[in-house]
Amino acid sequence: MKFDRKHLLIYAVTDKSWTGKYSLAEQVREALEGGATMVQFREKELDKGNFEEVLETACAIRKITAEYNVPLMIDDNLELALACHADGLHVGQEDMEASEARRLLGPDRILGVTAKTVEQARKAQAAGADYLGSGAIFGTNTKADARPMTMETLNAICDSVDIPVVAIGGICLDNIGRLAGSHAAGAAIVSGIFGSPHIRETTEKLVKAMGEIVGLSSPDKSKKMENI
Numbered sequence: 001m002k003f004d005r006k007h008l009l010i011y012a013v014t015d016k017s018w019t020g021k022y023s024l025a026e027q028v029r030e031a032l033e034g035g036a037t038m039v040q041f042r043e044k045e046l047d048k049g050n051f052e053e054v055l056e057t058a059c060a061i062r063k064i065t066a067e068y069n070v071p072l073m074i075d076d077n078l079e080l081a082l083a084c085h086a087d088g089l090h091v092g093q094e095d096m097e098a099s100e101a102r103r104l105l106g107p108d109r110i111l112g113v114t115a116k117t118v119e120q121a122r123k124a125q126a127a128g129a130d131y132l133g134s135g136a137i138f139g140t141n142t143k144a145d146a147r148p149m150t151m152e153t154l155n156a157i158c159d160s161v162d163i164p165v166v167a168i169g170g171i172c173l174d175n176i177g178r179l180a181g182s183h184a185a186g187a188a189i190v191s192g193i194f195g196s197p198h199i200r201e202t203t204e205k206l207v208k209a210m211g212e213i214v215g216l217s218s219p220d221k222s223k224k225m226e227n228i
Contacts, residue, residue: 001071001087003110003130005164008186009216010193010207012036013075013168014061016043018194025060031193032068034203037186039065040090040112042075051080058084071110078104088112090133093120102128116149118160125161132161133188136169138178151182158183173202176209186210 012031016024028039041058058074062084065072073088074081076095081088088110091101098113105111113124115132124132134157139148149169158165164185171179172192179187187210196202 001069001110003071003088005131005185006216007038007071008131008164008166008188009037009210009214010035010203011038011040011166011168011186011188012193012203013040013042013188013190015190015194018191024057025064027194027199028061029064030199031203032064032070034200035207036070036193036203037207038071038073040073040075040188041080041086042090042190054080055083058086062086073110073112081105081109088130090114098124098127098129112166115157115165117153118156121157121161121165125163129163131163131185132157132165133168134158134165134184135167135188137167138170138175155183173205173209176206177213179210180213182213185214 014024014028019027039061041061043054058080062072071087073090074086075090076092078089078096078101089101089105090112091098092114093116098111102111110130111128112131112133113129115121115124115134121132134154135149136147137149137154154167166186166188167179167182167184168188171187171189176187187206189206193199193203193206
């Protein structure tokens with residue numbers, strides 16, 4: 001799938017710890033029904049288990065994202081990304097080098113890279129990244145070692161590169177409005193979506209709020225199964 005910065009508007013990042021009575025696939029479908037524009041399969045605990053089980057889950061999610069013509073990214077697992085035919089891979093600063101990820105992915109898949117400094121951002125762009133993820137903009141409980149990022153640093157990163165940047169870290173309905181004035185193309189959200197008891201409705205509100213911030217109208221959900 002050809003990458004567009006609009007895919008970053010509301011970037012739903014999975015976390016199996018929030019599934020409760022629903023399966024991860026069911027949660028992802030609810031988020032997509034609410035208008036999520038990108039999905040990342042990020043399951044650190046699943047990675048410790050049987051690869052075939054992880055692959056089965058990833059493939060199930062891949063089928064759902066394909067229905068909605070929304071890119072599926074895999075977090076830090078190239079083998080899994082290739083095996084489930086994901087649209088791309090996201091790597092952090094402690095993961096595979098971005099240049100190596102790009103070489104192994106090839107030119108057609110999407111590559112996302114975490115960047116917490118201007119230097120990291122420029123290096124990632126030079127290595128072939130399509131977008132950057134920067135934060136933790138409001139702190140986060142998802143990563144214990146994540147440090148809050150100031151809006152000034154976020155904007156400096158955004159302004160230092162030509163590729164789009166998605167803000168991540170503690171973003172939810174209560175604070176997404178604070179991204180107004182930032183130069184980010186969208187918001188990557190974990191518990192703010194998957195920790196909600198009403199995923200579809202919450203995602204719809206997040207899409208509307210972020211769309212207003214970046215000057216986009218809400219995506220037309222009637223475009224399911226059509227090209228963006």
